[in-house]
Each structure stands twice: as C-alpha cells, then as structure tokens.
Amino acid sequence: MVKKRQNVSIAAYIAILPMALTVLLAYLGTMLWTARVSVSSSRTFPASDFVGASQYVRLFNNERWLLSLQNVAVYGVLFIALCLIIGFLLAVFIDQKVMAEGALRTVFLYPYAMSFVATGLIWQWILNPELGIQEVLHKLGWAGAKFDWIVDQDMAIYTIVIATVWQASGLVMALMLSGLRGVDEEIWKAARIDGIPRWRVYGSIVLPMLGPSVSTAFVLLFVMVVKVFDAVVAMTQGGPGTASEVPAKFIMDYLFGRANIGLASAASIVLLLTVLAIVAPLYFVRNRRAAMGA
Amino acid sequence: MGQVVKLDKTEAAATAAPHPAAANDASIPAPRPRRKPSWTPARIGVYGFLIVAALFFLLPLYVMLVTSVKPMEEIRLGTLFALPRHFTLEPWAQAWSSACTGLECNGIKGGFWNSVAIVVPSTILSIAIGAVNGYALSFWRPRGAGFLFAILMMGAFIPVQVMIYPLVRVLASVNLFSSLPGIIIIHTIFGMPVMTLLFRNYYAALPLELFKAARIDGGGFWRIFLQLMLPMSTPVIVVAVIMQVTGIWNDFLLGLVFAGSEHLPMTVQLNNIINTTTGERLYNVNMAATILTSVVPLALYFISGRWFVRGIASGAVKG
Amino acid sequence: MSNVAIRNLQIKLGENKVIESLNLDVKAGEFVVLLGPSGCGKSTLLHSIAGLIDTSAGQIEIGGKDMTWADPKDRGIALVFQSYALYPTMNVEANMSFGLRINGTPKAEIARRVSRASDMLQLGPLLKRKPANLSGGQRQRVAIGRAIVREADVMLFDEPLSNLDAKLRTELRRELKQLHKQLGATMIYVTHDQVEAMTLAQRMAVMKGGVVQQFDTPDVIYNTPANLFVATFLGSPGMNLFKGELEQQGGRVLFKNEHLSVDVTGYPFQAPLTGKHACVLGVRPEDIDVGHGDGVGQAVRASVSLIEAMGAHRVVWLDFHGTQIAGIVQDQQLIETEKEISFSIRSYRISLFDGASEQRL
Amino acid sequence: MSNVAIRNLQIKLGENKVIESLNLDVKAGEFVVLLGPSGCGKSTLLHSIAGLIDTSAGQIEIGGKDMTWADPKDRGIALVFQSYALYPTMNVEANMSFGLRINGTPKAEIARRVSRASDMLQLGPLLKRKPANLSGGQRQRVAIGRAIVREADVMLFDEPLSNLDAKLRTELRRELKQLHKQLGATMIYVTHDQVEAMTLAQRMAVMKGGVVQQFDTPDVIYNTPANLFVATFLGSPGMNLFKGELEQQGGRVLFKNEHLSVDVTGYPFQAPLTGKHACVLGVRPEDIDVGHGDGVGQAVRASVSLIEAMGAHRVVWLDFHGTQIAGIVQDQQLIETEKEISFSIRSYRISLFDGASEQRL
Amino acid sequence: QAPLKATVIHWWTSGGESAAVKQFAEAYNKAGGQWIDQAVAGADQSRATTINRIVGGNAPTAAQFNTSKQFRDFVEQGLLNNVDDVAIAGKWDQIMPPSILQAIKINGHFYAAPVDIHMPAWFFYSKAAYKKAGIANEPQTWEEFLTQLAKLKAAGVVPLAFGGQVWQEKITFDAIFAMVGGADLYLKVYRDRDQKAVMSPQFKQVLVEFKKLKGFVDAGSPGRNWNDATAMVVQGKAGVQIMGDWAKGEFAAAKQVAGKDFGCYPGFGPKAPYIVAGDAFVFPKTNDANAVKAQKLLANVVTSPAAQVAFAARKGAIPIRGDVDESQLDICAKLGLSIMKDKSRQLPNTEMLATPDTTGALQDVLTSYWNKNQSADDAQKAFARAIKGE
C-alpha cells in the first residue's frame, strides 16, 4: 500500500548502468561460464560435453590442491593480520607531522610499484641461506646464525608472507592515512582534554572510526590472498616441493602449462565458494548490525 | 586541482594545534617560546620506528640498486650486499634503450607512450565509474544495486586469468578486441570491484547530513556528486589513483592480450627482458629495467601526498 | 505560499518510535513555532516534512498536495539544520548560493539574494571563508543564510539562533519576521527560546514525546495552558504549582490545601464542577505578589531562599512549607534572603488542572 | 582550586589575529561568565586556556603555574566543546567515562560520577546509545556530562546549554551552580543567554573583537556599563541611546538634544566635566516609563510602533522622532500601536558616554 | 607485389635468443616476406597469448610451441593449417629425427614446422672445480659420476649445481632415468604408460638413484633459478650442472669457452641416450590466401639448412637436420649433432610423449619425492597413478 522508500532519482539508475552491465556481462557471465566449463572435459579449449563432477572429484583427490588450500589459509591469516597492523602503524607514525613525510610515504609504498618478477628474485636472494642474510651473519662472525626459511619445507610459506607484507602494507598505509586524515580535529582536541594518551586515542577512538577504511583494506587484502601468485612463482615456485603451493598457482598451472581448463575452472569455482562461505557471514553480521545500530 | 592545494595549506595552518611538533611551522619573526623541546622521547620513538621500518623496506631496493650497477661477473660472485667494485651504468642504458625483447633491441622505452595512453584513460574511467558506483551505493541505494555490488565483490575473487578467455570472446564479438578502447574497458572492468568498494566505504564515513542538505538545496544525483562529494573525496581519490595507476601501469598480461600489438605497454617489454625462461639472464639489466619502469608510479606516490588533506569534512556538522 | 498538513504521522528511527501519531495543520503563510523538551521529536518532524526521513505511516501534505513520498527538492522547502550541515569544501558564499545555482537562478539574482542575506546575517567579511575557519555562531548564520536565500514556500528552521548573541538574535528575529511578511512563506520554527517563540509565533505547537500537546496562539498557550505539562514547560521560571482540592461552598468555589485557600469562583471552568475534586492550582511567578498582599488574594507568608537579579527585574524564590515558589519583583523594594515575607496569589490569573488527567479544568 | 591568569595573550588562526592582547584574571574558585558577540574569540580563548590552540604571544597561568606550553592533560581542566566533539563510536556512557577510565579512576568512582551526571542531565535511558542516534540537545548534554565527570580544577563551558529547552536549562543552571559550590572548581563559562550570565556569574567579562571590554560583577556591568558597546550589548532589548550634548547651567548639568532635555546633575561623573561635551545618554527599557510621566524625568510623547508581549511583561517600541525606543511595561494598561503615548526617562538610572571615545563618563 | 607479412609469436626474448630469431627474420625477409615479431616472454604466457589471439579472431601467422603434444588440442579443434606441401617438398620425413616427426605429424598431416632441437639433459662441469677435486676425465658410468660428486664434495665445492624448481627436478630425473633405467624402460613408462614397467624394481631403482643426488646439492638449492645454478659452475663454486643446452648461453656471457673453461657431455659412455626436445612453429587456421602463402614460405625458410644452422648456433641448440654446415657450431653442438646421426640414441622427452596435464602430474610427484621424506615405494605408486592420468 505505502511505498517503503522515497523515490530514487532515475539518474541513480542510469549511473549504475555501467556497473550493472559489467556485473552481468563480465562477472556473472564469467562465473556461469566457468561453472559450465568445470563440469566438462575441457582441455586447452572449452568443450561442450558434460562429465558431471569428475573434475571436482579429481580436484579433491589432488594432494597438491588440498595442500594449496591449507597453505593459503595459513598465509592469508598472517598476511592480512600483519598488513593491517603494519599498515595502520605506519599510517599512524607518518601522521605525526614528521619531517620528510612524502619521502617516507614513498619508501613504504614503493614495493607496491615494482614488478614482483624482479623483487621476488631479490627476496629469494636475500632469504637464500647461501647468499643472503644468513650468509652475511656468518661473515660477520655469527657462525651459528640460521635463517633458511625459504628452503625449509615448514617455513617457506612464511617467507612469502614476509615478502608480500613488504609489498602490500604500504598500500594499507595509504588507505589508512586517507581515513585518518578525515577524522575531525575536534575529536582529537576532546581526547587531549580528556588526557588520553595518543596511542589510546588511536586505538580506542580513531581506529573504530576508521571502520570503513579497515573493511576496505580487509577486502582488498583478502582478494590479494586469494589471488597470490606472482610472489610464489618468483620466490619459491611453490617449493620446496609443494610447501608453498597456493590455489592461484594451481589454477594457473592447469589453465596454461597443463592445458586443462576444466580442472582449473573447477578449482576457481571451489575457491569462489570457499571465499563466499567465509565472507557471507561477515557481511551478514555487518548488515544486521548496521540495521540495528547506525 | 589548484583549489585543493590551497585548501591543504589553510587546513594545515588552522589545525596545527593537536600535533605538538607542528608548533613551529607558522613563521613568525618574533622569538617565540617553544612549546616543547622538539626531541622528546616520544618523538625519538616515532622517528626510531619510522627509520627502522624504512630500512626494512629499503633493503630489497638497495640490493636491486647495487645489482643494477654491477657488471654480470660481479653478480655471479653472489655477493649480494656488497657495493659494486666496478661501477657501471651500462645496464641502465641497456635497459632503457638497447636491451632485446625479441627481435627488437630498443630496451623498454618503446612502450612508454603506449603505457601512458593506456594508463591515463583507464585510470580516469575506472575511478570515475568506481566513484559514481560508490556514491550511488552509499547515498541513493537504487533498488538492486546492493545485489549487483555483492556479485561484483565476488567477482573480485576470481583469478583474472580465468576471466580472460570469455572476455576475449565478448570483446571480439563487439569488435573491440585488440584495440585501445578494448584494453581501457578491460581495465575498467577489472578495477571496478575494488574502486567501488573503496568509494562506497569512504562515502559511508561522511556525515549523511551533508547529503541531506544538498538534497534540500535541490541537488540531483550528478550535481551532488560533482560539486559536493567529489571535492570531499580527494584523499580517497589519491588512494584510488595510486592503486589504479600502479595496477594498470604494471599490468602486462591484459595489455598483452587485449591491447593489440600496436598498443603494447612497456611492461610487456619489461616482462620480455626479465622473464626469459631458457635464455641467459642479465640481472643488472633486469633490475635497472624494473626500477625504470616503476619510476612513474613512484613519482606519483611522491607527489600525491599533498592531497592527503587533513580534516576534509571539518566544520561541516556540529555534534 | 503553501500550507502544511500532517496527518497521523508515525516515524521510527531504528527501534525507537519517535513520533507516534502526530497531527498538525499549518495554514499557508503562517508562522508556527514548535516548542518542546529536548529529544521530543522536533527535528525529526522537520526532517520528515522536508522528506529526509521516511515516514512509517501517515501523510504529509504541502501546498495542498500529498507529498508523503515526494523528493525533497520537489517540496518547495528550505531547512536550517540544527547541526548546520555546511558544505565543508565550499566557502560561505558558495554554501549559500549552491541551491540557487542548482535551480538555475540568474547570476544577478543570486548575487542580490546572497548579498542581502549576508548583510542581514552580518557575514559580509566572511564570504570567502570555509566553514572550518568560522566560529560556531558564524557557522550557524551561514546555515540560516543558505536556507533563506532559497526563498522557498515553506521554510523550516531548527533552532536557528541558538548559538548567537542576544543582540544579534534580537536583530535576526526582527529580520526573520520581516522576511516572513515579505515572502509570505509558511514558516515552521523550532526554538527553545521562549522570547523568540512568543514574539515570532502566530501559533505555537507545544510537543512532548512526539505528540502535540497544544496548538494555539502564544497568548492563549501562555495564559490558558491546556495541561500541566504545557503550564510548567512555558515561562521562566515555570508556573508555580499547588496541589489541593476544589470545594464548593454554597455557590463559591474554593481551592484548598493544608496551607492555602484560594477563592476561584470566578474561574472559567470548561465543564461544570461536581463535588470535591483533586486538583492542581498553577500560577505564574509574575502573578505572585511578593511583599504585599494586593488585596485580591489572601496574603500568606514564606521565607526568601534565593534572589536572582535579572537586570530589569528580580526573581525571588520563596520557601513555602517546603515547596519552592518563584515570584517576580519589578520594583525596588528591599528583599533579603532568609527573611520572612508575605506574598499573595492573583486569583484571577490562575490555572486549574485535574489532579489525575492533568488536563485543564 | 586553581586561578586562571591570562596576560597579553595573542592568538592567530591562519591569517586572522583573533585575539590581540587579552588580559583576564580569574580567581581560584570563581565563576566567570564570558559574554560577547558571535565571532569575538570566546571559543578561541577557552581553547587556548585548555591548551588546544598555540598562543602567538603572552602567557597563561593556571593554579599559579605558567601553563602556556603545558599539555592539556596537565592543566587540570575540563572543557565542554561548542561543537560537542563526542566520540562517535562510543556510546553515551563510554563517552563520559573514557577519560576517567584512562586516568585510572576506580570503577566504583567512575560509576558514581557517571550516574550522578546522567541523573543530573537526564541521560539515564540513553546511556547505551551512540551519539549519532541522539537529538541535538541530548548530544549537548552528553558533552556537558563528559566534562563534569572529570571534576577538574578548572572547568570551561562553551555555550553548554544553548540547545536545551528552557525548563531543562533552568534546572541545569541551578545544578551547575551547585556543582560549582560543591567542587569549588574555577569555572569559565561562555553563554549568549543573559539570564544565564546574570544568574551564574560571580564576575562577567564582556568581550569584543578579542578584547575584554569590562570585567566586573553582573550588577555593575548591567547598571554601569563601561562603554557604549557594553551598554548596548547587554539587556534585551538593549539600552536606548540618545545623542546630544552636556551643558552646565549654573551648577546643574543638562543633557540636551533637539527633542530632549534631561537633568543629569546627580550623575556620578568619573571625572569632573568641563564645558560642552558631545555625549550619548543611555537608558534601559525598564527605566523608560511608558504611559505616564513618573515625576522624575520630563515626559515626552512618541508614537507606538510595535508591542511585543513577553508573557510576564510587554516591550513597547516607540518611534521618537525616527529613533526606535524600547520601553518595558509591567502593568495591564491599554497600549495600542500607531497611537501617541507619553514616556519619561528615570534620570537617576541613566548612563552617559563620551561622544567620541564611547567610554563612560 | 607486397611482401608476405608474417606475425610470429614466440618466447625467445633473451639476448642470445633474440640474435637467433633475427636469423630467421632476416632469412624470411630475404625470401620475400616481412617478419613481424611478437615476442612474449615465458612459454606459458606466450602460448596463452596465441590461444587468446586465435579466439579473439586476431590469429598470428605462426606461433611457437614446444615440439610436443601441446598443440594436439589445436589440431583436434581444427585451428591449425597444415604445411604438408612444404614438408613433402622438403622431404621432412627423411631428414628429420623420428621423435620430432612423431610430434608434428598428426593423422598424416604436418601441423608444425620444427625449428630446433634442444637436449635438455646435458652435463656441464667446471674444469677448474674438476681440477681442484683432482678429477681428470668425464664419467663413463653412473657409479663413476657418483664417485666424482663425492670427490667434489670432499674438495669443498658444491658437487651438483641444482635449481630446486619442479621443471629442473624433472629434467634431472629424466636424465637419470634415461641413463640408469635405459631407453626401453623410459619409453615403456613414458610412451606406453606401462603400469608394470612403472611398478618394476628397475623403475624403483631409478627413483632411489635419483634421490641419491640430494646428498650432493647445497642447502640453497630450493627455488633457485637455473642460471643461478649455472653461475655456480661458472664461478667454479660448483662442479656439475645437469641442464639443457641453452645453459651454454650463460657460459658464453661469462666469456667461458666450451672445452676450455667448462666441459659438456650428454651422458655416460658412448651409447648414452640423447633426449630430444625442441621448438616448432604452428600455423593457425586462416583462409586468407596471402596468409597461407606466408605460412608456407615461413615453414620453408625456417627449416632450410642455412637458416637452421644460423639459428641453432646462436640459440645454443642443434639444427633439426643433419645436412648442414657444422662449422658455425660449438663443440657441444657438434657433439650433439653427431650423436643425433645415431637414431638409436635418440629419445623423445616427456612432453612429446604425454599430454601437458600428465607431464605436470608427474612433476608434482617428483617434486614431492625429491623434497619430502617420501619412500621410493610411495613415490613409485604416486608415479603410477599420475601416469595413468587420474
């Protein structure tokens, strides 16, 4: 009977037309196409037959795939947590009206600008026990020093974390900085009157106010986690053995080198569903809270 | 843009108060009592942290730089951190203008203008669309937009490579494959999820009252966006520009597939130089080429800071 | 010129039902003041008239048309936000002219209106400043300026003068009144300042908890409040109250309690009285005669607990058997605290309320 | 208990010299009200006392110590912001208690103070709400609450009651006075409400353009304003002014202009007069006797241009040869607009100002 | 008449490779064509580009693939033109090694023009390191090789320069397999996918021997690029590297000369098998007569003896045909070319025998085995499963 909502301008609908087209043609279309391919026997080219869930069966019998999922879970938790923490800290420290702010910001951001093909190699060298830090420590006379994670089955994935955090935390810093700068100065003044130490202000007042920036950063990092590929290829090639294999590399291997897009598609779909299973509850909770609170 | 800069200045001057260190930046000739000694332990701590962090961040760059000015014989020695014994700029020259990338041996400079031609429109278009989407989602919420956005965000998690094949077909069907507009559209498509999210969340943090006031003033969708929201978006636009310029500038895969051979970006050349599988590798040239390629985004990072404006919405609402 | 009619309006914010069922009929060209305690829903009401809040039920009619779901810009309204909501990236001038530029008003006309508003609001030297560089009162004036340049049919003001000094406020009050005459616009005006309310309002609506308690001319509301709430809410200090009973004693009606007995025979009861009646007697401070029985009421004695000098007059607080009674003294007579003094009630100026329903008798 | 002493304070904001050279000496435990037109630098002054704005020159002493460059938290102050500046992500309770929790106040004590403040401010049912879900007045009360729970030595209030309804305002005024007594804190209080100023202030500082014009008790300021600005700024409506000349006629002193002649022989001149003197005569509306010469001054006639009913009294605006004169009428006599009426000036209540320097004679 | 334009996608991007491909381009241009170069680094990337260009309707005239089963799917989809005319006229059947023919000739049609032959399992050793360890000659048997490695180790050099990446592990394994298991077992396993052969004790022995090498690599090997490993040999820090003949490029870049500063041998003893791999051009389908002409001209030019030897000399490979002027080639290549004359020693590499998918699965098995504490038995079983194509 009553309209539930006030008129939304036609312009708003026109404005989101590009998004609608993109979503329908590019994203929804691709997702459906991928789902279709994943139930076919496609190799180099998409086939139109139907083989049921056999690609999925093969996928879940594949040790490397399972290992990839496991690796990416460990990697993801560490990577996201560290990037958020370091990015936030960098933003906070840079926000202290320091000298040479521009230079520092560039220093923290530059890794983001560089192709991982090259910087990954540098990391590989730096972390290599025969060339890099361990070797330097040995030469400095600390013979017992050991830092050989990159060649260690159990630790290799952490080297990927180090290098990718190095690469991405600058971006998180920029994101946080843009949020920080938006905080009204009056809030700062109120906190100073209240005698709240700066770090507490950041922790208890500013950080909660940065909610939207944090959630942007989180999603961004999450996407990076799911797509992590370059770093692994450049640094460890998934090794030693399969110790640092990740899903994106698995997908890429099957997509190109191994010419089996059926399996690659199945893996993509599984990956997507996994992400959905993780994100949907978060999204739901946030919406609920938004509806109840703000 | 000039207007924004001006705003930056007045902001800095007007809001100096909460930051103790800023006490001395207004230039007043008369001797002024110092607010505090500049080098408090807290201050030293701040610089200490920043310097340590900066050293960590710079370590790989140092290795890249020294590698890029060493001859290959020295690099083969495996003394990663040592300064070059025979300093040479030859690799840089080679990277820029004579390294081979297949038949052509013109270094990476060849694709520079192609890259520019791709980056500029792609960045502008993707940010424009992302900003409009975010704005619509935050303030207008047209029916169904939330659902579209959810799918868009899901799409962000599909590996780009998986999407290439179907997109090639789509673009080919509208005759945009292998063309400049084609690659621009592709970058816009791939940039859309994150750009939309970025702006949507940014706008969510702005006081809703401003939007309401503009509605009362009779502002329509575009007016409010262009005249009110965009000027308030400078910090997030900076972030968006950083992300898009970096992403698009560094992309070679999409450029390779969609741009067509006349528009190949310089990263395709860079990739050809550094990413050989079975050919011999000139690490010094690789490093020089990598650094050279990243100069444009780096310059952008350096100059973008002034648009990280402080307190962009201050004075807007009371309470 | 548009009327504003609100019928059975219901508004929810989050879980709160802020407005339950509100009716208000503002005639075209009328100047109506909304008055009510903090948090009673005044701003919410204005926002819903402006179309900024979705109504849960009910109807809003503006200029004879149902505008319940119309777009804000189609309602022909202007609104001064309580929180100002200035455009932070625009300077004062741009803030004021934004709406006009949008609806394509000719440049010269914009300049004329802005300069008139800035003269009126004394914003002249600040036109090129951004809101962040203004004082609180200056921001508020910009907010007013932004609304009045629009010269809309219906103008909504949400406590527009609260942060201005008394002098400026008096001036602006007069200017707004003039503006109202000149534009013939319908104005709905929220204020907590009773002088403002009294001087501006053609009619005044007193709200409480989302419900309009009384809607009438200021005089009527001040002198014959419809219920106890209105009686105590208006006036500064508010009405003095005495609990007691009404007794009919052979044609005469007496208000009586332990300490007081007032003859209220002449009181214009709205319904005939029957028998005894629990009741509250209200009398305004200015109708308490302090220092001398004036011959109308019966003089009783109380001790002075506090004297507030208000410049033009003094408020004397009397301790009358434990209840504080305020009286206003205009003359220069000597009154000292902690001394006893006599006072009397001008019984022809009292109000009587039902003890249970709190409605006016 | 701390005194606050400000010497030669100079403050620049951006390019503006907001405060030029300000001196103010507030005694320990005193309640001082700051009054001044919008944009005169009151908030700036409070912020600089609180240490939120850097001074360009001058000195600020709190509790006997030079605090010009001390950190806000070391100054022992509390401040209610004009713009509230609530922590948007914390609920009302957390907003109030945050500072206490940080400085390690025991839990029980925090609970006690918060509950006392929330009772006083009637915030009880809102304790779990976020600022965004409060009305304007409710937010303002939270801002007050956040300051008073700190029970600081020096409390700074920047128009703390401006968005509250009259009733609540009266109550809170009284509560604040009580709090002042109880804590013995020094309070500096900005307000535009003259009733508030008059009732709260032990001393009152009237500011204009960053300079203190007069600093004295409310009574003194109201009755013997130091200059023309103070005279017109206080009072509602402000003092009526007549330009003219002072003439000495054999031992008597007369104020004269075209239309008026007032005998001011009894006026307590601060310096002896010599010869003719361009001068301004000021008289408060309540000292204008409308309708009947009261035998003190000479009755003259003017036409009534506007009558404002204020409930307890009426303000009558008279057109006296082109100047608007306000008079206050307390009684019920019949006055009609556009009619002629006589009025007189109570000459023993006037103020005289130098015509050039505008200082009190 | 306008020159026949030929757009060629390939992944030859390094200095040496560029010089090589230039020989083809010049030869083609001289023959009346116009070579349009489209280098895309990285084999996978390059092939993906080809696929996308074909799908997008912008197919190149020719595209590089490995001489392998990689382009089988293209043929099945009918996306390639054959070059039967050229092959028959050029008598490819006679002049080319059978393993290569097997890869390019599908259903009786020639679908690719092979351009070079790589031997992916050469043994390169540092003469300086050998001297230091007191080793005089190249090993004649597997056992001797192991002894030499031990000697190297004792002398304080890294015995085996090894890059711990899956494809390098696979190359090394295949070399050992061919050498230790013999050509028959190799073919039974890879070509015939004979489960019995896989489960045989001989095959298990291959696995065991392979793993023995682990004792001779340094701690830094995992993830190392092949050329970093080569650098170790160049420096004399390491003794031997098992790598494709392209590694000669690195030696050349370090100004080392084969036979003087470093040595090369393709296996142990005079009858050691010689694994054959290589590159080929395929020709995407087109109906444009000119384009077809260009494809034929290109196929003809790149297989011609002069172009072949010029290309191979710079690429570090050997020509696909024996009837060429050897003088341009280095001694390793000359050695290779002479071995190729003995057809019995030729052994196709895995890519020619199995689909990329299967090859990949085998790589996964081997890398697990090499890097983890896995028993040879388990590895054998996993290998068997992988080769069955599960």
Ligand SMILES: Nc1ncnc2c1ncn2[C@@H]1O[C@H](COP(=O)(O)OP(=O)(O)OP(=O)(O)O)[C@@H](O)[C@H]1O
């Ligand atoms: N950031 C700033 N930069 C420049 N000028 C400023 C800035 N903030 C305030 N001002 C100016 O300084 C003067 C004093 O401001 P302040 O806020 O102290 O006034 P106020 O007395 O509190 O006024 P109000 O009663 O309106 O709140 C004003 O004229 C204002 O325009």
Ligand SMILES: Nc1ncnc2c1ncn2[C@@H]1O[C@H](COP(=O)(O)OP(=O)(O)OP(=O)(O)O)[C@@H](O)[C@H]1O
């Ligand atoms: N977003 C919200 N969610 C829930 N409740 C709200 C929200 N905004 C306001 N309220 C509540 O609704 C009631 C009415 O608010 P409103 O702002 O209309 O009051 P008001 O009459 O304008 O008060 P004031 O004089 O203090 O400005 C208040 O009690 C307030 O707490």
Ligand SMILES: [Mg+2]
């Ligand atoms: Mg309100």
Ligand SMILES: [Mg+2]
């Ligand atoms: Mg102020």
